[in-house]
Amino acid sequence: MSIETVAQNLVFGLFVGSMYGVAAVGLSLVFGVLKVLNVAHGELLMIGGYVTFWLFAVLRIDPFLSMLVTVPALFLLGVVLDRIIFRHVTRLTGEAKIKNSLLVSFGLSLILQNVVIQLFRADERSVQTSYSGTGLTAFGIVLPYTRLLILVIALVAILSLHTFLQRTYTGKAIRATAEDWEAAALAGISIQSVYLLTFGLGAALAGIAGTLVSVSYSITPSIGLAWTLRALVVIVLAGTGRILGAFPVGLFLGVAEALSATFIGPAYRELVGLVIFLFVLLLRPQGLFGRT
Amino acid sequence: MSQAFEQVAPPVTATRSGGWLRPALVVVLAALLVLVPQLVKQGDVLNLCFLVLLYISLGQSWNILAGFAGQTSLGHAAFFGIGALTTRTLWTNGGPFIPALFLGALAATVFALIIGAPTFRLRGAYFAIGTLGMAEALRITISQTSPLVSTLPIDQIAGYDLAARYYLALALALATVGVAALLLRSRLSLGMLAVREDEEAAQATGVNPLKHKLIAFTISSFFAGLAGGVFAFYHVSYYPEAAFSPHWTFDAVLISFVGGLGTIGGPVIGAIFYVLVRDRLAVTLVDIHQIIFGILFIIVVLVFPGGLVEAWERLRKAGRFSRRGR
Numbered sequence: 001m002s003i004e005t006v007a008q009n010l011v012f013g014l015f016v017g018s019m020y021g022v023a024a025v026g027l028s029l030v031f032g033v034l035k036v037l038n039v040a041h042g043e044l045l046m047i048g049g050y051v052t053f054w055l056f057a058v059l060r061i062d063p064f065l066s067m068l069v070t071v072p073a074l075f076l077l078g079v080v081l082d083r084i085i086f087r088h089v090t091r092l093t094g095e096a097k098i099k100n101s102l103l104v105s106f107g108l109s110l111i112l113q114n115v116v117i118q119l120f121r122a123d124e125r126s127v128q129t130s131y132s133g134t135g136l137t138a139f140g141i142v143l144p145y146t147r148l149l150i151l152v153i154a155l156v157a158i159l160s161l162h163t164f165l166q167r168t169y170t171g172k173a174i175r176a177t178a179e180d181w182e183a184a185a186l187a188g189i190s191i192q193s194v195y196l197l198t199f200g201l202g203a204a205l206a207g208i209a210g211t212l213v214s215v216s217y218s219i220t221p222s223i224g225l226a227w228t229l230r231a232l233v234v235i236v237l238a239g240t241g242r243i244l245g246a247f248p249v250g251l252f253l254g255v256a257e258a259l260s261a262t263f264i265g266p267a268y269r270e271l272v273g274l275v276i277f278l279f280v281l282l283l284r285p286q287g288l289f290g291r292t
Numbered sequence: 293m294s295q296a297f298e299q300v301a302p303p304v305t306a307t308r309s310g311g312w313l314r315p316a317l318v319v320v321l322a323a324l325l326v327l328v329p330q331l332v333k334q335g336d337v338l339n340l341c342f343l344v345l346l347y348i349s350l351g352q353s354w355n356i357l358a359g360f361a362g363q364t365s366l367g368h369a370a371f372f373g374i375g376a377l378t379t380r381t382l383w384t385n386g387g388p389f390i391p392a393l394f395l396g397a398l399a400a401t402v403f404a405l406i407i408g409a410p411t412f413r414l415r416g417a418y419f420a421i422g423t424l425g426m427a428e429a430l431r432i433t434i435s436q437t438s439p440l441v442s443t444l445p446i447d448q449i450a451g452y453d454l455a456a457r458y459y460l461a462l463a464l465a466l467a468t469v470g471v472a473a474l475l476l477r478s479r480l481s482l483g484m485l486a487v488r489e490d491e492e493a494a495q496a497t498g499v500n501p502l503k504h505k506l507i508a509f510t511i512s513s514f515f516a517g518l519a520g521g522v523f524a525f526y527h528v529s530y531y532p533e534a535a536f537s538p539h540w541t542f543d544a545v546l547i548s549f550v551g552g553l554g555t556i557g558g559p560v561i562g563a564i565f566y567v568l569v570r571d572r573l574a575v576t577l578v579d580i581h582q583i584i585f586g587i588l589f590i591i592v593v594l595v596f597p598g599g600l601v602e603a604w605e606r607l608r609k610a611g612r613f614s615r616r617g618r
Contacts, residue, residue: 107593
């Protein structure tokens with residue numbers, strides 16, 4: 001096996017990992033702030049993919065450009081879901097809260113998946129732009145334009161989120177709520193508004209990830225579960241409570257999968273993440289990269 | 293904490309009212325169910341009855357673990373799949389069916405015991421996602437190692453007898469419900485319910501949580517494995533991966549919750565409701581029953597934790613209008 005093949009796989013792993021990262025940060029944000037586990041996150045991602053596909057197939061809008069519509073649309077969907085469903089869960093506390101959120105979002109994932117089947121049929125869909133398949137070549141490594149754009153957009157999204165959380169007043173309110181919601185409420189922060197905004201942001205991130213996924217893979221209404229699991233794998237590896245820390249771990253998972261596909265075989269690439277996930281969950285519940 | 297948890301699982305109260313009436317009703321009902329293949333001549337109706345019975349076993353087996361012991365496993369498909377795969381492999385390779393069926397269930401139970409001890413270190417939602425990850429890892433492995441469709445041998449197809457499948461499913465459903473009912477009347481279930489309500493408090497009063505969780509897991513996976521074996525007996529051809537599909541888990545969750553989690557009647561009513569609604573709606577629309585059940589499920593979890601069983605009890609109470617003057 002030449003060094004170029006390995007390097008090529010590494011780079012592709014990084015591209016794939018950037019999608020894992022964005023998907024995981026969205027889930028991790030909601031988990032870290034609302035303390036609810038939204039297993040319908042993968043379905044939100046899938047819907048983001050379908051909105052992109054629809055805009056591309058019907059209105060011929062470039063998938064990357066269509067994010068200007070997709071992301072606000074998913075934000076809105078997230079806000080609506082928080083209001084009509086998750087608001088009833090965030091009232092609870094502790095173990096009951098997280099368990100009920102898991103159950104409720106499981107029901108939601110069934111609904112969303114089947115609504116999309118009703119709207120788009122269960123066929124595979126894909127977005128093929130005019131520049132799909134073209135790219136740069138550097139040191140014998142192929143860098144397709146779409147993949148490069150995916151990495152750039154993922155980085156921009158994560159950095160903007162970081163800046164928003166660190167620099168703005170609202171971002172500080174979100175972080176304060178994540179840290180200790182009771183203290184935040186005492187300091188005059190409207191917890192429900194923070195939850196609403198955060199859930200919207202999480203859904204918007206799922207929308208971004210969905211667009212990126214629709215450009216790289218064919219999508220079906222049933223891809224949600226696999227993406228939820230991937231995001232969960234990343235979060236568990238990163239250690240829960242580290243919101244943006246999920247992004248580099250997503251890159252790590254992408255690379256780990258790509259390397260195992262190279263050395264073990266492509267059939268088991270999905271398995272690698274799940275096996276690492278189970279071992280980490282059982283042996284290091286604070287996460288592979290988490291602090292004790 | 294535990295107070296809020298009752299949102300999901302209401303405490304189980306074994307109703308001892310009725311005296312001889314209830315067992316008599318069960319016997320009459322069982323006799324009627326035995327006669328179904330003689331009375332019903334249409335294959336599709338018998339088919340539907342078979343599915344109801346299979347889903348009763350599936351839902352009830354999940355209910356024993358999740359409803360009684362409070363462990364929300366999302367890996368139930370793994371045990372169903374192992375039962376199906378083992379039974380099918382032994383049977384289609386010439387083995388006698390009944391031993392194959394029990395070996396399948398045994399394989400599922402052994403697997404449950406192997407993964408049980410480590411996964412029970414995880415609490416609540418982590419247990420749920422851990423078991424989900426485990427089941428998916430197993431499904432992917434099976435899809436790689438057994439990618440070919442499994443079809444019955446020609447002579448088996450020629451002699452295919454739906455009534456035999458029906459009787460097997462009936463026996464399994466009766467056994468599963470019976471064991472669940474016996475369990476709920478036993479001392480063992482008190483420990484399980486205690487673990488469900490508050491693990492720390494249960495431990496403080498001398499209940500061994502791990503032991504009770506493992507017993508519930510063993511019974512649950514044994515019956516899930518048997519249900520998988522019945523599935524393998526029923527289907528003429530399917531991909532081995534199909535028996536490991538997360539849908540088996542999701543169906544069990546929906547049936548138990550919508551019917552009434554932690555009750556004996558819940559999964560039974562849930563399964564009847566689920567299969568009939570699915571059958572009615574599948575004629576006109578594709579999979580719209582999933583949307584309806586998703587909505588019902590959310591409503592049950594959020595505002596009506598007792599499910600259909602509780603709805604029925606309330607209706608009855610309202611009808612009798614309070615002997616105790618409530």
